[in-house]
Amino acid sequence: MLQKFKKHIAVNFPFLEGKKLLIAISGGVDSVVLTHLFSELNFDISLAHCNFKLREKESDLDEEFVIKLSQKTSNQIFTIIFNTDKFAKKNKLSTQIAARDLRYKWFKELVETHNFDYVLTAHHADDNLETFLINLTRGSGLDGFTGIPSVNGNIVRPLLAFSREEIINFATENNIEWREDKSNASTKYTRNKIRHQILPVLKEINPSLLETFSNTIENLKESAQIIEDRIEEISKKIISKKNEILRFDIIKIQQLSNPKAYLYQLLKKYHFTEWNDIYNLLSSQSGKQIISETHRLLKDRDFLLLSKRDFSTSPKITFKIEKNTLEITEPLHLSFKRVNEKSIGNKQIIYVSKELLEFPLIVRKWENGDYFFPAGMQGKKKLSKYFKDEKLSLLEKEQTWLLCNAKNEIIWVIGKRQDNRFLVQDTSKEIVKVSII
Template sequence: MLEDFIQFVRKENLFQADQKILLAVSGGIDSVVMAKLFSLAKFNFGIAHVNFSLRGEESLADEVFVKKLAKTYKVNYHTICFDTKAFSEKEKLSTQMAARILRYDWFEEIRKKESYDYIATAHHQMDSAETVLINLSRGSGIAGFHGIPVKNGHIIRPMAFATQEQIFDFVVSYKLTWREDSSNTSTQYQRNFIRHEVMPKLLELNPHFVQNVAQSSTNVALIEQWMQAELNLWKEERCKNDESGNVFVKLFDTPLAVKEMVMRQQFLLAFHFNSDTMAHILDADDKQIGKIFESASHVLNIDRQQWVLSPKDQSEFKPILVQEEYETVDLGNQLLHIDFGENENGFELPTGAHIACLDADTLTFPLEIRKYQEGDWFCPLGMNQKKLISDFLTDKKVPLNLKKNVQLVLSKGSVVWVMGYRIDNRNKVTDKTEGLCILTLENKTKP
């Protein structure tokens, strides 16, 4: 399989041997195999893992597993924790679509920030065939018929050549371990329903169904490549971007020809607009100046002879990163002050729910600040065993509507302070403590 993998990368011109690739690794069998292949091929790569906070302690265990995997391969590791449920509810999206938008937007942030050339996902032949069926069931344009593209901008799928049988054989050969996502067995998700209920029936009809879909997808992809080239020319003529990520699209005051309509539709697909919203946008005319349309990631405003697309602020679903050199962090209604000091004789530790006095040597910066999520745990001060934060807050009789807004401070993924309540016992100040890190919450003065 290693030789097939290297040949596929070369044949499809996915990347050059000296380029730097960011691997999206969930901890599941496919992404674990991809990471092993990259390591064996001696490619330059880093690993990115997303904790979607959907499966409690199981999600946390996945994160720990992938972190150890990155350490084994001695590569850079990037991770983030999203409040996926809150995002999906706010944007009225399915959980799977919400997770997709959040992860790909974050992967692109890391790619740019850390100078990776491409982002690699571990989709294989079966995934692509399932995607074709999903797209057909929803109603799809030409893009839906080619399944998952092998290369799409900065996204590459170096496992697209592989069958499930090859992946399982490879795992056995190298005695690899992986994490099994319990949600994969639930048919409440559309992809799982197709995987467990529909696909076996199609394979009974034709054992080569997956390979045939892969070949058909390749043919359709050639047509889409031509369309993409046309779209790129259209964007060069029409689109301008500013430093804030806004996109301005010039619209000519001429009757819409078929080609123009197709170009506009293809352009909107990249900004996560659904088919109904796209239809309304395409039907809107220049008399509807100021009309607003929204996708999960962008807002489109119809202006004078142009569209103006602005990215939505998704910072509320991401952790706040606190660097060691920071003195104050703005948390909205509160300020968090960060001070450092020495644990000298006679020093009296500050106390109070709004203050956390921590052993600085137990912390690794940047610290993370995010909302509490189901499955989070810590060792409350005075205890040497872990306790679910949900149970801790229940014991503290925190009302349900306040519990969901409780914020945590984390160091390397471990909770060090349930803000406003208690620090973790592992980060407390002891007689051996030399350096102190003091975090102080201050309510903003109302004007």
């Protein structure tokens, strides 16, 4: 297996050569063999072990084992202890998902702190097939059937081409010790039930199951690539961007052969799950929206508007600007500069008579009842009416900031319209140029 593995790395993972690698090691046969293989090939590796405290004394013995292995192979090791059950309950996660989240967050910290190039995990061909079958039982789109990626960012899985049987045989032939997790024998968990009760039957039906499955995965990946190419082509025709908001043309979407399927492909990376509701959004009234954990999709006339959810600010939050401030960076980047005269302005710049300013200035979101005196117009206007006349979407309204004086009077609807009351006059002695940077 060593020579086969050496060739596999040279052909499929040549970018690992000369890099600083971190191997995720549990103490089980898979990760222990991965460690031995890379040690034999003289790669620059370090080990990372998580003690999840899920198996009482057994978890501590796993940690002791991998520490001794690191000493035996002369590799640096990092260890950490997690209270996994507490984390799972607090975040309402399953134990397995909680352990995964803790593990990968810690790996990311190690990479950043110690400048590792890649993190290696010991997933193998049987893991890949088990994941496929789990997704099959739960229901999945094509993405769930294209297998565990061998490379995902800086996470690399070099053993996916090898079976569990090959790995165990290599360990046995080379007198390599490992820790056996007794919970792996329990059929309490879905993966173990598939491993011990389903796969043996499938392998009996087809002794070449893993090879057949590998071919299937490659065929599915090729099909997925065709879909990806088509979605990229369609995206150029139906998606436009304005102020960090993606606009999906509803009429063009409805003209597609299967709008619901296209919507899934277009929006799946934004963590939406209610696909029937998203499809119904096409024919809903303006203002209806659907929220994912990271994004918001809003129906606005002839468009679906997609934006990131803003968790950092609320309409009630204000930012104060004291006298003689030259620049602020929150909630947006503004500069304040004294100038001798004004030049032709634009929506990114206004000129204000300094003597008209009352400090501290305030930057805030708009509220119901707000009004101002739009430059170039007569009289005052409610901000809600101004937004309507400008045909701003709900998302654009929510993302609009106001620059106000100490009395909360609007000086500038930032990036849109200045207030008449604060325009530079012929009698102005000092002029302040306010710019969006």
